[in-house]
Amino acid sequence: MQELVEITVDGKNMAVSADTTVLQALREHDIYLPALCYHPHLEAYGSCGLCLVEILNDDNWETKHACLLKVKDGLQIRTDTSELRLLRSWAAKIFLRHRPFLNHKTENFLLNLVQDEIKEKPEDENLTKCIKDLSGYMTEGCILCGLCVRMCSKIGKHHLTFLGKGKNLRISFVRGKSGETSCGNCRACCHVCPAGFITSNAEQAFSAKLY
Ligand code: SF4
Ligand code: FES
Structure with missing residues (x-):
């Protein structure tokens, strides 16, 4: 049987699965939190900084990423301050x-x-x-959420990776032994990209647009 713990969210008590994150628990209870780098089928990554909540720790409210934080019995959470x-x-x-x-x-x-x-x-x-x-500033862009990289790895292809540092950080193809960047266009990454950066296929997005 599924183990449950009790948490308090914005003053309301609720029972949630013990083996879950705060973000997943809130979603199970239809409590909305913005979360651009989260996908239910992928490991959490904590890059977009939008899913923040406050949790009570020794009389202090501390800010945490809901996608990375596991629930525990008695956890007190604020979502909207x-x-x-x-x-x-x-x-x-x-x-x-x-x-x-x-x-x-x-x-x-x-x-x-x-x-x-x-x-x-x-x-x-x-x-x-x-x-x-x-x-007035919008054209097109990748928010470096990493969902495409994680999805590509999850399905066993490992064709995408982060490249560079700081403001030069980019998503790029992992080159093959002879330098090729072909990925087969399975489109798994297109389905998870929240920014619309990968539209029809990854090769087009990464070679034609930014790199
Ligand atoms: S291309 Fe899309 S899925 Fe990949 S990192 Fe950029 S925004 Fe995220
Ligand atoms: S969903 Fe992006 S940091 Fe948590």
């Missing part, structure tokens, strides 16, 4: 500034997180200007 909305908005602004988007669903999703910050500070003219600037 002004501090969390601010942190999510900062993460969203970094994506929007540095990784312009082709996929308008992702772009609007991130802009909404920034709007949440603006709602709390309607008098902040800099923020309002910032969202206008961001809206």
Whole structure:
């Protein structure tokens, strides 16, 4: 039988599977958290910084990634505080500034997180200007969530990898012995890419667009 533990989320007690993360537990209970680098069939990676929650530890509320944090009995969680909305908005602004988007669903999703910050500070003219600037900046982009790399490895192909460091960090093909980059175009990565960067196939995305 499945072992259950009791957690408290935004003041409500709930029973969740013991062997799960906070993000999965919240999803099981239809509690929404933004999460761009998470996929239910892949190991969590913790790169997008959007799934933040606060957990109570010795009278202090600490910020943690819900996708990486395992549940435990008695865990107390907050999902919607002004501090969390601010942190999510900062993460969203970094994506929007540095990784312009082709996929308008992702772009609007991130802009909404920034709007949440603006709602709390309607008098902040800099923020309002910032969202206008961001809206005009979108073309196409990879957010380096790593979902494509993890999916490619999970299905045993290992054709994709991270390459470079810092602002030069990119997803790239792993070259074969003779330098070839052909992947067979199985499209597994297309189905998990949240940014619309890999549309029809990975070869086209990585060789024709950025590299
Ligand atoms: S190509 Fe898509 S799935 Fe791969 S890292 Fe970039 S955004 Fe993520
Ligand atoms: S879903 Fe947790 S950091 Fe991206």
